[in-house]
Amino acid sequence: MERANGTTVEEFILLGFGVERQKRFLFLIFFTILYIITLAENITIITLVFLDAHLAHLPMYILLSNFSWLELCYVSTTVPRMLCDLVSPPGLISFHACFLQFYILFSLGNTEFFFLSAMALDRYLAICHPLHYPQIMSPNSCYSLVAICWVLGFLGYVVPVILTSQLSFCGPNVIDHFLCDPGPILSLACPPLGNAPLIFQVSMESLFLGNVFFVVLSYSIVIFTMMKSSNQGSRQKAFSTISMHLLVVTLFYGTVGAMYLIPGGESQSVITKAVTLFYTAVTPFLNPLIYCLRNDQVKKALGRLLRRMLRLLMTKVTV
Numbered sequence: 001m002e003r004a005n006g007t008t009v010e011e012f013i014l015l016g017f018g019v020e021r022q023k024r025f026l027f028l029i030f031f032t033i034l035y036i037i038t039l040a041e042n043i044t045i046i047t048l049v050f051l052d053a054h055l056a057h058l059p060m061y062i063l064l065s066n067f068s069w070l071e072l073c074y075v076s077t078t079v080p081r082m083l084c085d086l087v088s089p090p091g092l093i094s095f096h097a098c099f100l101q102f103y104i105l106f107s108l109g110n111t112e113f114f115f116l117s118a119m120a121l122d123r124y125l126a127i128c129h130p131l132h133y134p135q136i137m138s139p140n141s142c143y144s145l146v147a148i149c150w151v152l153g154f155l156g157y158v159v160p161v162i163l164t165s166q167l168s169f170c171g172p173n174v175i176d177h178f179l180c181d182p183g184p185i186l187s188l189a190c191p192p193l194g195n196a197p198l199i200f201q202v203s204m205e206s207l208f209l210g211n212v213f214f215v216v217l218s219y220s221i222v223i224f225t226m227m228k229s230s231n232q233g234s235r236q237k238a239f240s241t242i243s244m245h246l247l248v249v250t251l252f253y254g255t256v257g258a259m260y261l262i263p264g265g266e267s268q269s270v271i272t273k274a275v276t277l278f279y280t281a282v283t284p285f286l287n288p289l290i291y292c293l294r295n296d297q298v299k300k301a302l303g304r305l306l307r308r309m310l311r312l313l314m315t316k317v318t319v
Helices: 021-051 059-087 095-128 139-155 158-165 182-188 196-228 232-260 269-292 296-318
Strands: 011-014 091-094
Touching: 011 095, 021 059, 021 269, 021 296, 059 091, 059 095, 059 139, 059 269, 091 095, 095 139, 095 158, 095 182, 095 196, 095 232, 158 182, 158 196, 182 196, 196 232, 232 269, 269 296
Parallel strands: none
Antiparallel strands: 011 091
16 A cells, blocks of 8 residues: 555665675675674773773773774664675565664764764873873763764664655665665665655764864874974884774775765775675674784783683683
């Protein structure tokens, strides 16, 4: 039956990658392993921060642990569904499930925008205002900042998703993608589309560009402050930390910007899928490595946790 808004489509078909069975099997193995490693990496960071008394009270690691939880949610929104569709294509997804995935995915991506801004703010305060940093970024203030990031992240796309879901879908229901992306969804909607595409684009670009501007401004001031520092040891340590942050920022903003801000990006389905796959599956795998590979405090905390587990294991064996 036709819904009140003229919609007759009850489910969508996700075409996925459009590759033959042998390549689907290779994709399945590769992304299953990648997903398991990504879960292990981010769970390890959350566990370290939660169990280590020193890290648990440092704002940078409070933000990092929440960022890892965000990455867990982000990768789990798309990859398990993608793996299921690789096993048994084509991927059927209900109308409501499709829009739910659309909303959650973009809300988590939006939350990541705000978390990257919060982490830039943390580094700005730590390096440019070290004397006032403990008072400004106390654990309670940091948890409040985390809550603000989550709330703002999930409020940003409420209106665009509702407006898009109210469009009429009365024709084809095939989405040439492995997830419910707004571009292919809007291309299936029957005219008139009204203001939904414009509102979505304005929301996306304003949230994206606003956070990019804040991050670039924060790190520019930080780098300028470090260049003026006469203490070469502290300057080198700060540059090492900032370089890791900037790499994460560049990976995420670069791929998202390529997808939604470069004209004609959505018309090239192969490139679109590849870029989407990178920022939904690969960056959550890379981010923990980037943040922690050269982080001495995380390495020491991991060493303490492993020694504690080893002692516990030896005690049980002895008993």
